[in-house]
Amino acid sequence: MRFYYVYKALAHPENNDYVAPLTLQERLLHIEEAKRRTGTKIPWICDSMDNDLKHAMGDRPNSEFILDPDGRIIVARDWSSPDDLRADLSELIGTPQTTTRITDLDMQPVPPAHAAPTGIVPRLQLPEGMQPLKVEAVTRGNNEPFYVKLRVEAEPSVLRSGEGKLYLGFMLDPLYHVHWNNDAMPVVFEIVDTTGIQVSPRFAEAAAVDAPADADPREFLLDTCSFLIDPNSSEPQQITVKVRYFACDDAQTFCKPVSQTYVITLQRDRDGGSRRPGGFRNQMSRQRTSNDTQQMQPEASFPNRIIPGQRRATPMPPTDAELMRRRMQRRRQLQRLQQ
Numbered sequence: 001m002r003f004y005y006v007y008k009a010l011a012h013p014e015n016n017d018y019v020a021p022l023t024l025q026e027r028l029l030h031i032e033e034a035k036r037r038t039g040t041k042i043p044w045i046c047d048s049m050d051n052d053l054k055h056a057m058g059d060r061p062n063s064e065f066i067l068d069p070d071g072r073i074i075v076a077r078d079w080s081s082p083d084d085l086r087a088d089l090s091e092l093i094g095t096p097q098t099t100t101r102i103t104d105l106d107m108q109p110v111p112p113a114h115a116a117p118t119g120i121v122p123r124l125q126l127p128e129g130m131q132p133l134k135v136e137a138v139t140r141g142n143n144e145p146f147y148v149k150l151r152v153e154a155e156p157s158v159l160r161s162g163e164g165k166l167y168l169g170f171m172l173d174p175l176y177h178v179h180w181n182n183d184a185m186p187v188v189f190e191i192v193d194t195t196g197i198q199v200s201p202r203f204a205e206a207a208a209v210d211a212p213a214d215a216d217p218r219e220f221l222l223d224t225c226s227f228l229i230d231p232n233s234s235e236p237q238q239i240t241v242k243v244r245y246f247a248c249d250d251a252q253t254f255c256k257p258v259s260q261t262y263v264i265t266l267q268r269d270r271d272g273g274s275r276r277p278g279g280f281r282n283q284m285s286r287q288r289t290s291n292d293t294q295q296m297q298p299e300a301s302f303p304n305r306i307i308p309g310q311r312r313a314t315p316m317p318p319t320d321a322e323l324m325r326r327r328m329q330r331r332r333q334l335q336r337l338q339q
Contacts, residue, residue, distance in 0.1 A: 001093060007031050007046045008054040009271040011061030017113040017215070019149040019171045020273070022137050024049055029175050037110050051271045059270070066092070114172065114215035115250040116179035121209055121216035127155055127165055132272025138240075138261040147178045147247045148187075150262045151217075151275070154224070159268060162197050162226015162237065170218045170243055177250045180218075182209040184246040184255070187218040196237035197266065198225045213248070237266040 007027055013020050021027045024046070031044045047053040057063060058078065066075035066088060075088050090096075112118070130153035137146055149171045155164035170187055172178055180187070188205040199222050206218040226237070241262045248255035 001089070003042050005034075005040070005042055005044045006053065007034075007044055008061070009047070009051050009273060011273045012276055013151065013273050014171065014217075014275050016110055017118070017174050019151070019173055021173075021175075022146055022149065026173075026175060033113075033175070038107070054271065061273070113174035114179070115177065116213050116215040117211065118215050120211050120214045121218070123217070124167070124219045124221055126153065126167055126221070129156055130154065130165075130167060131156060131159065132269040132274075134265040134267050134269045134272075136263045136265070138263060144258070145173075145176050146260055147173060147176050147258060148243065148245060148260065149173050150241065150243070150264075152264050153275075154266070158224050159266060162224060162266070164224055166199065166222040166224050166239075168220045168222065168241065170245070172215050172217075174215075176247075178247045179213045179215050179250060180209070181246045181248040181255055182212055182214065184248075185244070185257070187243065187245045189220065189241055189243045191239060192242050192261070193240040194238070195235060196226065197239065199223070199239055200225070218245075239264040239266075 007030065010018065010020050018030065018033075021030060027046050027049070031046060034040070034044070045053075057065065058076075060078045062080045064075075064077040064080040064085060065073055066085075068074050074092075077084065133152040133154055135150050135152050137150075151167075151169040151171055153167040153169075155166075157164035158166060168189065170189070172180070186206045186208065188203065190203040191199050201222065204220055206220075241264060242259060243262070244257065244259045246255060247258045
């Protein structure tokens with residue numbers, strides 16, 4: 001009898017601060033993290049980035065299968081059940097002489113994935129029924145890691161009519177042991193291109209944070225307004241987002257400006273999983289109050305509906321130097337207030 005774990009798409013991104021990987025190499029790093037943190041010696045099978053195995057086996061996040069020596073499935077369970085599995089194995093191969101209990105494993109609590117503090121920046125409270133959208137990272141030739149992963153969710157009305165709320169969440173990936181340097185420029189995003197849809201604000205920067213460093217997500221809630229694409233066109237509705245930030249590693253060996261680009265397609269990502277409010281850990285301290293619903297300093301509010309073919313003047317996003325100047329000015333003001 002051989003046991004295997006199967007790594008599939010994350011069912012609940014942000015549990016224990018881990019976010020959805022972009023590459024197969026990052027999935028393999030997640031497996032190494034699981035081995036190290038849980039102490040398991042059971043081998044892992046890693047699904048492809050297209051999630052072929054997940055789709056072939058029923059798209060369940062916590063399924064369980066028993067295969068015979070010829071590779072035929074003889075037991076299939078939508079949800080893993082240790083008691084049922086033990087009963088199945090006892091029937092198939094006999095009752096074991098010894099029974100391992102959970103208390104025998106001496107499992108230790110999984111420590112936080114981030115070294116930097118979390119729970120400092122309040123989380124946005126999102127509308128009900130938000131659905132994950134497909135996101136593709138635009139890679140460049142420098143092989144620089146995507147220290148920040150973009151999570152995009154939309155109200156169902158956005159997928160039906162193009163109008164509604166759009167959520168952008170920029171999550172630090174704990175695989176790379178980095179944090180936000182709040183004394184440097186803030187996280188800022190810019191909508192650099194759209195196809196078949198308008199978004200407001202077109203750019204925004206994250207609000208100032210009093211702590212010098214943290215690892216909380218930087219979150220934004222946008223409005224969308226769609227104009228119709230020819231129904232016979234195969235061109236998808238897309239949004240291209242550019243994000244700028246300072247990536248600083250926990251070992252304090254580098255702190256550098258980073259610019260990365262993502263393309264959002266207005267299609268539901270059926271492998272995107274569902275986030276639990278604030279992540280699995282430290283939920284209460286991460287939820288935003290109803291009186292504090294914005295975590296950004298945006299441009300002007302959403303404009304009137306734009307007719308296809310028309311153009312409007314869009315304010316230019318601030319430069320990195322301007323963002324640094326603003327941040328230092330706010331820092332000095334805060335220091336004077338504390339004196």
